Amino acid sequence: MRLVLKKNKHILQKIEEISGENVFACYQCGMCTAGCPMVSEMDVLPNQVIRLLQLGAMEEVINTRTVWLCASCYTCGARCPKGVNLSRLMEAIRLMILREQNQDYVKIEKIVKESLPQIALISALRKFTS
Amino acid sequence: MREDRSQKTENLIYFPGCTLKTTAKPLEDSALKVAEALGMEIKEMPQWYCCGTVYSLAQDDLIKQLASIRNLILVQTLGHNEIMTLCSMCYNTLAQSNLLVRKDEKKLEKINQFISEQPDYKREIEVKHFLTLLKKVGTEKIKEVVKNGLSGLRIACYYGCLLLRPKEVGIDNYEQPTILEELMESLGATPVYFPYQTECCGSYHTAIKPEIVARRVYHILENARENRAELVVTSCPLCYFNLKDRQKNIKKIYPDFKKIPVRYFTEIMSQALGV
Ligand code: SF4
Ligand code: SF4
Numbered sequence: 001m002r003l004v005l006k007k008n009k010h011i012l013q014k015i016e017e018i019s020g021e022n023v024f025a026c027y028q029c030g031m032c033t034a035g036c037p038m039v040s041e042m043d044v045l046p047n048q049v050i051r052l053l054q055l056g057a058m059e060e061v062i063n064t065r066t067v068w069l070c071a072s073c074y075t076c077g078a079r080c081p082k083g084v085n086l087s088r089l090m091e092a093i094r095l096m097i098l099r100e101q102n103q104d105y106v107k108i109e110k111i112v113k114e115s116l117p118q119i120a121l122i123s124a125l126r127k128f129t130s
Numbered sequence: 131m132r133e134d135r136s137q138k139t140e141n142l143i144y145f146p147g148c149t150l151k152t153t154a155k156p157l158e159d160s161a162l163k164v165a166e167a168l169g170m171e172i173k174e175m176p177q178w179y180c181c182g183t184v185y186s187l188a189q190d191d192l193i194k195q196l197a198s199i200r201n202l203i204l205v206q207t208l209g210h211n212e213i214m215t216l217c218s219m220c221y222n223t224l225a226q227s228n229l230l231v232r233k234d235e236k237k238l239e240k241i242n243q244f245i246s247e248q249p250d251y252k253r254e255i256e257v258k259h260f261l262t263l264l265k266k267v268g269t270e271k272i273k274e275v276v277k278n279g280l281s282g283l284r285i286a287c288y289y290g291c292l293l294l295r296p297k298e299v300g301i302d303n304y305e306q307p308t309i310l311e312e313l314m315e316s317l318g319a320t321p322v323y324f325p326y327q328t329e330c331c332g333s334y335h336t337a338i339k340p341e342i343v344a345r346r347v348y349h350i351l352e353n354a355r356e357n358r359a360e361l362v363v364t365s366c367p368l369c370y371f372n373l374k375d376r377q378k379n380i381k382k383i384y385p386d387f388k389k390i391p392v393r394y395f396t397e398i399m400s401q402a403l404g405v
Contacts, residue, residue, distance in 0.1 A: 020189040037330040041342055069342070072184065073330035074295035078304050085296075091187035111337050114375075117367045118148040119219045123184040124337035126194075 008058045011096070015053065019092035023053040025082045032076035032086050042066040046076055046086055053089070067093045068105060072127070091127075098130035105129065142212035142258065143205055144174045147181060147220040154217065154367035160396040161216050161260055163405040167275055168267055172214070177204060183219050184334070185226040192241055198227030199241050202255045203248045212256045214263060216396075218366035222292035225257040225299040259293065260396075261309050261365060262301050269316035277404035279318030285398070286324040286359035287311050288350065290331055290369040304328070310363065310395060317402040326353035331372040343372050344379035351377070351390050363395040370394060 016022065026047070033045045044052070044064040052061045061067075070090040077085040098105065106128035111121065150158040165172045179197050186194035201224065205213045215221040231238040232253050242250040264272070287310035294300040294307055302309045305328065311321035329350055332343035351373065354362050364370050374392040381387055 018188050018190050037346060038332070038342075040345075069335075071291075071330050071333045071335060072187070073291040073333065075291070075328075075330065078295050078297055085187075088187045088189075095188055095191075106338050112340055115153070116337055117153040117371050118180075119183045119217065119368050120334050120337050120371065122148075122180065122182070123219070123334035123368075126182065126184050126186070127334060128338070 008056050011058045012053060012056060014096055015089065015092045018095055019085070019088040021085055021089050021092075023050055023084075023089065026050045026054070026080075026084050027082060029081060031079050031081060032084075035075045035079050036070075037073060037075065038069045038071055041069050046070070046090075049093075050084070050086065050089065061093060062097055066090075067097075068128070094127065095130075102130065141210050142172075142214050142263075143208060143210040144172045145178055145181075145201060145205075145213050145215050145220060145224070146174060147178075147215060147217045148183075149219075149367045150216055153371070154394075157216055157365075157367060157370075157394040157396055160394060160400040164396055164399045164403060165260075167400075167403045167405045168264075168271065170263065170267065175201075175204060175208070175213075181220050181223045181227075183223060185223045192237060192244070195227045195230060195237075195241060196245065198224050199231065199251050200245060200248065202228060202257075203245065203251050205255050206252060207249060211254055212258050214258045214260060216260050216365070218259070218290065218292040219368060221257065221259045221301075222299060226296070228253075228255065228257050229298055257299075259301050259365075261293070261313070264313060265309055269312055272313070272316045276317055276402050278402055280314075280398070280402055281318055283319045284322050284358055284360045285314050285319045286322050286354035286357065286362045287314060287327055287395075288324070288354075288362050288364040288369060288373065289328050290364065290366050291328070291333070293365065294328055310365070313395065314363065314398070317399060319398070319402075322354070322357040322359045324354055324357055324359065326350045331369050333368060333372075336368070336372050336376065340376060340379050341383065344376045344383055347372055347376050348380045348384055348387060351380070352387075355388070355390060359390070361398075362390060362392045363398055364392065365395055 182197045294304040297304045332346040336343045
């Protein structure tokens with residue numbers, strides 16, 4: 001992967017503000033990735049998302065499928081030896097994209113045509129739309 | 131004084147949430163029957179709002195906390211001090227919002243100012259899940275009312291995420307919980323070793339990418355089967371849907387997959403209690 005190393009302070013600040021997390025607390029041990037249930041579906045590993053944030057490679061962060069695949073399961077945060085709450089960072093990246101682009105990640109028509117439990121529908125809409 | 135306190139902890143009210151009144155009706159029906167058989171008095175809130183189903187992780191957006199806090203204020207106004215849920219997602223959302231305003235006075239103040247049509251939230255409500263109440267009743271008492279023991283039925287107890295994590299709101303150990311196993315054991319069942327019991331099922335991705343959920347659930351159910359489980363129990367209506375209804379999607383990806391029954395833990399309890 002070719003990295004665009006632009007120290008984009010503004011975006012990083014925004015992500016830290018929304019999440020309340022410090023990305024530099026992470027020392028890249030990989031524990032979060034080791035336990036992530038969605039990792040086999042992801043293009044960039046969870047610990048790599050943080051590394052990209054540390055490096056200021058915001059384009060890569062914004063274009064990854066990973067943040068949308070994260071299921072907010074809290075496994076990474078529960079196991080991180082540095083107390084980094086990666087679920088919050090993933091949400092902050094999603095929110096930043098949703099807010100900036102003013103466009104939903106999922107259109108209502110893309111929701112499966114099945115009778116789903118309400119909690120499935122509402123939580124998907126909460127996570128994937130602004 | 132002491133007695134007063136213990137009485138107060140009985141002062142609980144039930145928050146059903148949207149799903150319990152529709153797709154998860156069997157969870158509500160069976161849980162209420164079980165509670166009655168155990169002499170627990172479960173009153174439903176006369177009015178409630180959807181909690182929002184997933185806790186918002188954004189620190190700068192309090193709007194998404196309002197639904198939870200409004201419910202907690204309703205409980206406070208009714209003069210109760212505990213709110214009980216059956217749904218793991220409602221439990222998690224209410225408990226995390228409660229924790230947020232308990233830790234952050236400024237955020238609470240803002241929220242209180244915004245919710246001007248209701249009294250201020252005083253942060254005194256405790257959020258409880260039905261499983262925690264059953265644990266308090268105790269396995270001894272439950273054993274006494276079992277009518278149809280489960281005679282060693284091999285059960286895999288699936289917790290998923292939101293009953294256990296984040297650990298600040300978890301109802302049991304977040305890596306190796308035992309609360310469901312102990313309960314199933316008291317009914318005469320044999321809980322199996324099940325390392326995938328806390329692995330996420332893919333959650334709300336079921337609404338847009340069912341095949342991702344099918345792949346996750348396949349690994350969870352295969353792990354249960356490898357440990358010779360005959361049945362999987364869960365408490366979350368979304369996990370239930372993913373573990374049960376996505377089996378047809380699993381079949382398409384892994385044709386050799388053999389279906390395995392999935393039930394709410396309360397359905398198994400009501401069967402054992404004969405109610
Ligand atoms: S577990 Fe924590 S410290 Fe380790 S790589 Fe993940 S976020 Fe960084
Ligand atoms: S919260 Fe997201 S990144 Fe963390 S383990 Fe779960 S799916 Fe993976």
